[in-house]
Amino acid sequence: MPLFSENRSDGVWGTFAISDHAATKSGRVGTLVVPHGESGPNRTTLVRELAGGMAREIVGIVRESSTLTHLRVEILPDQRIASGQVLVIPFAGELVYFQVTGIETSEEPFGGLHYGSQIATAVQIGVLRDDHFRRFDYLPPMNALAYLAESPSIEQKTQGLFPLGGVPGTGVTLYGSFLDQLESHTALLGATGTGKTEFAFDLIRYAVKNGVKVICIDLTSQYAPRLADMSPTALSISEKKASDLGARLFDVETGSYGAGAEKKVLSEFAKTLRTEARAALEAFYAMDGGALGLIELTEISNTKATLWITEIYLSTLLELAKEGATSKQKTLVVVEEAHTVMPEAAFAGLGDFDSKGTIAKITQIALQGRKYGVGLLVLAQRTATVSKSVLTQCNTVISFSCIDDTSINFLKNVFGSAVADGLPSLPRLRAVADGSWIQAELPVAFDVPFDQEKADRKGWASQLGAGQVSHASEDLDQADATPPF
Structure with missing residues (x-):
């Protein structure tokens, strides 16, 4: 052949x-x-026999300089292979899966002429055993044939698992035990428009449906209208009180030396906010089953006020968790635009020690929550501006396309250089996942299923009808309350 x-x-x-x-x-x-008297097999039959019935088409052959972590495959001239495509190599009755991370041209002398070819670099995903991609310590020999995989004959177990998406070209769906390891923390990264927020919405819906209390800190105005069908509970303080907090913080900054009087006023005002936040959270946890709560900070222009409010809610949540008020249910805290409320100190834009102390406290609270059944879902566009203390404690990382060097360099420590270098070329709705709750021992690229209903959804604010956001606490000042839109 x-x-x-x-x-x-x-x-x-x-x-x-x-x-x-x-x-x-x-x-x-x-x-x-x-x-x-024998005509011999046709190409299709021969390919199936060569692959032991486990693959359908030859893509190329293994070339020199391949390693356990980087496989080099010379692609057949009539094949078109893209980044993320999965290749398989049969071995001992099993299929070893490899995922393409890059393609380059190569030239070699050939009897006085120069032979040109395309060489794909692929990283190992592993072998599919017990619905998991297991690491396989095997290096295919030179000239081994690489194939496109047939759809697997195994029946995947899906009960209690979250479907992330399909592994390209395999017919295999990548699943994860998100609920079982909620407290291990998850980072969701990617540039604007790559699909990370939509993926976060899917995780939120899945968590609430399975009895988890989800609290979202939102600075984008997207969550209330996009999740309106879940009847989210408004946990935010009123716009007036947020404005008052900003004014008191300004008084402390501009007061006389030491600002003793101004700090006393600020401290008393903060106590009333903590009381209000506690009442709202207690009412939220008194609700049966899973529920969605929103803390919207979109109207707060003062960065310090944003940090203060975030710290108040997270510290109050941690107090309730320590007291056992949240022990009956798991909690997921979703932080949108994490660089705003969990910033890296160098990028915070705040030079005073009080603000840096507030940032450190927010980070500490977020990480301590795992002891009390509180998990963290962090969304960020660039890793450079988000606290590394938080990101390094996220045991699962899911990244859509990233184009900035700082994010890619950070993700090299998570995915490895070969995978991280391919992140800028990921198409929309394709991501790479690796971590404790992903059913794979090595990084895997997957495609989030396209949903036409999501694509057609426009005018989010106009979709929000009256009464779709309820307030958790009757103690909220109704005169000060401001609807989310």
Whole structure:
């Protein structure tokens, strides 16, 4: 079966795959003999026999300089392979899966001429056992054939698992035990428009449906209208009180030396906010089953006020967790635009020690929550501006396309260089996942299923009807309360 060919002055030179159906005649090197009366198998049949019935089409052959972590495959001239495509190599009755991370051209001298080819670099996903991609310590030999996989004959177990998406070209769906390891923290990264927020919405819906209390800190105005069908509970303080907090913070900054009087006023005002936040959270946890709560900070222009409010709610939540008020249910805290409320100190834009102390406290509270059944879902566009203390404690990382060097360099420590270098070329709705609750021992790229209903959804604010956001506490000042839109 011909794989490659090269026109030369002395004829056409080719590379062939030879099966047991053909035999070389003694003394006639290069002559293939098919037994008399037999027409031999066609290409499709031969491919299936070569692959043991586990693959459907030959893509290329393994080249030199391959390693356990980086496989180099010379692609057949008639094949078109893209980043993220999965290749398989049969071995000992199993399929070893490899995912393409990059493609380059190569040239080598060939009898006075130069032969050009395309070389794909692929990283190992592993073998599919017990619905998991397991690491496989095997390096295919030189000239081993690489194939496109058939859809697996195994029936995947899906009960209690979250479907992330399909692994490209395999027919395999990547699942994860998100609820079982909610407290291990998850980072969701990617540039604007790549699909990370929509994916976060899917995780939120899944968590609430399965009895989890989800609290979202939202600075984008997206969550209330997009999740209106879930009847979210408004946990935010009123716009007036947020404005008052900003004014008191300003008084402390501009007061006399030490600002003793101003700090006393601020401290008393903060106590009333903590009381209000506690009442709202207690009412929220008194609700049966899973529920969605929103803390919207979109109207707060003062960065310090944003940090203060975030710290008040997170510290109050941690107090309730320590007291056992949240022990009956797991809690997921979703932080949108994490660089605003959990910033890296160098990028916070705040030079005073009080603000840096507030940032450190927010980070500490977020990480301590795992002891009390509180998990964290962090969304960010750039890792450079988010606290590394938080990101490094996220045991699962899911990244959509990233184009900035700082994010790619950070993700090299998570996914490895070969995978991280391919992140800028990921198409929309394709992501790479690795971590404790993903059913794979190595990083895997997957495609989030396209949803036309989501694509057609526009005018989010106009979709929000009266009464769709309820207030958790009757103690909220109704005169000060402001609807989310």
